[in-house]
Amino acid sequence: MGKLIIPAGVREDGKVALIGPATRIKPEIVEGLVRLYEEYPDEMPGSELIVYPSVLDENACGSYAASLAQRVADFTDAWSREDIDLVICARGGYGCVHMLDYLDPEFIAAHPKWLVGFSDVSALHALLYKSGVASIHGGMAKQLVLDTDSGFGGYRKAFKKLLESSCPSLEYRVEAHPYNRPGIGRGVLLGGNLAVLNGLGGTPYDLMAESLHQDVILFIEDVSEPIYAVERMLYRLHLQGVLKAAKGILVGQFTDWKPDRNHEAMYDMIHARFEEWNVCCPVAFDFPVGHNDRNVPLVEGLEVSISISRDGVIVS
Numbered sequence: 269m270g271k272l273i274i275p276a277g278v279r280e281d282g283k284v285a286l287i288g289p290a291t292r293i294k295p296e297i298v299e300g301l302v303r304l305y306e307e308y309p310d311e312m313p314g315s316e317l318i319v320y321p322s323v324l325d326e327n328a329c330g331s332y333a334a335s336l337a338q339r340v341a342d343f344t345d346a347w348s349r350e351d352i353d354l355v356i357c358a359r360g361g362y363g364c365v366h367m368l369d370y371l372d373p374e375f376i377a378a379h380p381k382w383l384v385g386f387s388d389v390s391a392l393h394a395l396l397y398k399s400g401v402a403s404i405h406g407g408m409a410k411q412l413v414l415d416t417d418s419g420f421g422g423y424r425k426a427f428k429k430l431l432e433s434s435c436p437s438l439e440y441r442v443e444a445h446p447y448n449r450p451g452i453g454r455g456v457l458l459g460g461n462l463a464v465l466n467g468l469g470g471t472p473y474d475l476m477a478e479s480l481h482q483d484v485i486l487f488i489e490d491v492s493e494p495i496y497a498v499e500r501m502l503y504r505l506h507l508q509g510v511l512k513a514a515k516g517i518l519v520g521q522f523t524d525w526k527p528d529r530n531h532e533a534m535y536d537m538i539h540a541r542f543e544e545w546n547v548c549c550p551v552a553f554d555f556p557v558g559h560n561d562r563n564v565p566l567v568e569g570l571e572v573s574i575s576i577s578r579d580g581v582i583v584s
Contacts, residue, residue: 272456272569273380273401275353277434282353284314285346286409288322288333290388291361293409298323298358300413304424311424312412313431314354320346323358332363339363340370347379354431358409360387365464367392368473373399382431384408387491387559390460393568394473397458404430405460405487405557406565416561423563430565438572440564442555442581447539451550453516454573455483457566462490466501469508476505479513485572486510489520489558495531498522499541506545516550516574517542518583521558550574552581 278284286301298319305317320342325334333339346355357364368391376399383389383396383403396403407416407423415422420440430436438457458475459465465476465488478484490498505511522534531537535553542551552574556562575582 270400273377274436275380275382275402278313278353278382278431280315282314283316283318283349283351284312284354284356285318285320285352286323286356286358287320287339287342287346288325288358289339289343289367289392290333290357290363291331291359292328292333293323293358295324297409297413301409304413311428313428318346318352331361333358336366336370340367343367343371344375347376347381352381354382354384356408357383357385357389357392360385360389360408362388364388364391365467368395371395376401384565386563387461388464390464391468391473393460394465394468394475397475397569398473402567402569404565405568407563411563416563420556420564426565430567436567436570438567438570438583440556440583442552442583444578444580445553447535447551447553448576448581449542449547449549449551450576450578451516452573452575453485453550455485455515455571457485457487457570457572458568459487459518460489460568462488462498462501463493466504469504476510477508479510479515480508483515484513485516485518485574486514487518487520487555487557487566490522491559492524493522495525495528495534495537498534499537502538502541506541511542511545511547514549517547517552518555518557518574519551519553520555521560521562523559550576552576555581
């Protein structure tokens with residue numbers, strides 16, 4: 269892959285597309301986002317929100333927001349339009365992986381713009397990175413409407429600042445965690461939902477394996493996965509050599525799990541495995557990314573530095 273394309277900042281008169289690439293979304297959330305653009309335009313990037321048919325498709329297919337054909341068509345149309353600077357995924361769930369066979373990396377690279385989402389959208393982030401385009405792992409419609417506060421100010425403020433910059437950068441300072449491994453690392457920031465990215469292992473969209481080929485800072489998060497399932501995914505990354513090759517690891521929020529007969533807590537298990545496998549790069553636990561209010565926007569593919577000490581964690 270050549271030099272990564274960083275999309276231009278969202279223009280004041282640039283339009284914003286809302287698409288439904290995965291699971292259905294509640295209409296009231298979409299209505300709330302539409303109201304934000306109508307009543308509080310200064311808080312939002314761009315000038316106008318275009319809600320694509322896949323978002324509230326009357327012919328929604330099972331749990332999916334729309335048929336695969338409609339989801340692909342909406343993505344393709346939004347991505348090709350020169351007046352659209354930003355594509356927001358309405359929500360995650362499941363379904364983005366269906367689209368990978370139908371989206372051409374050359375087409376993606378020919379029309380670079382920002383894509384925003386997390387959770388199941390990690391599959392699309394993998395597609396964009398393999399196409400040579402940076403993207404933003406961050407909150408979607410619900411997070412924008414609720415304006416969740418992750419400890420870095422309201423989400424909309426961070427969202428707008430990052431997207432409107434002609435040269436995006438990150439700067440997060442996070443409290444120390446007892447399981448942190450101190451150190452300094454630098455590399456390309458890549459990651460997302462562990463289960464989704466694990467499912468892409470061994471495919472052309474194997475985002476985590478990038479650490480085998482270049483300096484990478486990995487970040488991971490997940491929701492509703494049993495502790496043993498997360499351990500199994502980490503074993504694959506360990507056996508693949510991904511964890512030892514990483515220049516740093518940000519362990520994000522793992523939510524809605526339950527203790528089991530082997531482990532009392534998710535972080536206890538992850539820490540124990542990292543110790544057993546002698547993962548020697550800097551590691552930060554409890555990083556604010558995941559399926560809760562602590563979900564700061566991160567740029568997939570951006571070169572960053574991490575510094576972990578007793579005083580805390582700095583990502584810049």
